[in-house]
Amino acid sequence: MKRVQFGRYGGPEEMSFADYTLPPLAPQRVRVRVKAAALNPLDWKVRRGDMKLVSGWKFPQGMGSDFAGVVEQIGAQVSGFQVGDEVFGTTEISRQGAFAEVIDANAKLVVRKPASLSFSEAACLPIPATTAWAAILGIADAGPGSRIFIHGCSGAVGSCAVQLALAHGAQVSGACGAASLAAVKAAGVNPALTYSDKASFAAEGLYDAVFDTLGTLTLDDGLKLLKPKGRFIDINPTPGRVLRGLVSGRYRMTFSTSGYKNLEDIARLSAEGTLHGCIGLEAPFADALSVIKAAEQGHRRLGRIVLLM
Structure with a gap:
């Protein structure tokens, strides 16, 4: 079988296609034939060594986290799945490897794929949707009457955050790049502003929560947008920001891991049409190295x- 892997921490030049053999299936895991895998910045952060305290020093390591596919084998202690089930999920940071033909995944991080979703659509959901869930429903407690500002509302996490907040009755404002302004307005962000409109972020009032999905809104600027009991939510913490x-007493960090327990809820909302990921590009697995390198170097798209495997 083939996968994208790396033999040491470093830049894109450390990635390669390689043959690999999975070990015997552990009791708590499921073996999935991957049909689609979506890129996350986390994937190259792990390869660069940014997460080495978690990913460790055993090589080679596979790349990739979010995936969708078909169950081929079930661990002895796993219930709730059958061979042939269409599923989607993500991997632990310590055991990446979704950019592969077959993956062994922790059964707790896998759920059945709604029939209404394509494999590509399902692969787009796990990390962005769980991160947004933890921020918007876990910390911000979005609901009728609450006002939420999402900095980076057009990105993968930001767009999921917009959908979840609106679905729970919150009023959503946000900032994005100029090229994405029309799309986020159509999604229900009001007012929708560009990053250069910083002076207007709070023109219509202060917020119960500010969610910075990019790590580019300064903490001081974010705190100025908050009501006295509001929360600034960060998913890109640095020692200085922390x-x-x-x-300040109003700063909260969160990560996708805090929302993993809500994967079933995410699948349900997706089946209902309330929550969906946005596909910017589908590329063949054979092009993985060049596609990953281009994304890492900033050649992004909405x-x-x-x-596609």
Whole structure:
């Protein structure tokens, strides 16, 4: 079988296609024939060594986290799945490997794919949707009457956050790039502003929560947008932001792992048409190395990049 892997931490030049053999299936895991896998910045952050305290020093390591496919084998302690089930899910940081023909995944991070979703659509959901869920429904507690500002509302996480907040009755404002302005307005963001419109972010009032999906809104600027009991939600913490934020008392960090338990809810909302990912590009698995390198170097597009196996 083939997968994208790396033999040491480093840049895109460390990636390669390689043959691999999976070990015997562990009792708590399911073996999935991958049909589609979506790129996340996390994927190359792991390869660069940014997460080495978690990903460790055993090589080679596979790349890729979010995937959708068909169950081929079920671990002895796993229930709720059958061979042939169409599923989607994600991997632990310590065991990436979704850019592959077959993957062994933790059964707790896998759910059945709604029949209404394509494999590509399903692969777009796990990390963005779980991250948004943890922020918008976990910390912001979005509901009728709440006002939420999403910085980076057109990205994968931001667009999921918009959908979840609106579905729960919140009023959503946000900022994005100029090229995405029409799309986010159509999605229900009001007012929708560009990043250069910073002076107007709070023109219509302060917010119950500010969700910075990019890590580019300064903490001081974000705190100025909040009501007295509002929360600044960060998914790109740095030591400086954390220290400054803790002093403020209104700073909260969250990660996709906090929303993993809600994968079933995400699948349900997707089946209902309430939540969906946006596909920007579908590329053949054979082009994985060049596609990953281009995305890592900033050649992005509106919507997620999906590898088709």
